[in-house]
Amino acid sequence: MKQKRAKADIFITADFKYHQFFDAEDKIIIADIGHFETEQFTINLIGDYLREKFTTFAVLFTETNTNPIYYH
Numbered sequence: 001m002k003q004k005r006a007k008a009d010i011f012i013t014a015d016f017k018y019h020q021f022f023d024a025e026d027k028i029i030i031a032d033i034g035h036f037e038t039e040q041f042t043i044n045l046i047g048d049y050l051r052e053k054f055t056t057f058a059v060l061f062t063e064t065n066t067n068p069i070y071y072h
Helices: 035-039 043-053
Strands: 010-014 029-032
Touching: none
Parallel strands: 010 029
Antiparallel strands: none
16 A cells, blocks of 8 residues: 555555455555545536636536435
């Protein structure tokens, strides 16, 4: 694991597989936070940027939740 060799304290990702957690050998923190969970906070930032740069460009946001994970 290259992050461990680089002596990193934490590896933040949204695409970790089950067995990759064992590669950390308790020497690095693995934060597997998911695509939807991280991307949901950037959609408005990107929309604002597009509206500012392209004033005649229509920016529409979906209202469909595409997260395949349901938390109870």
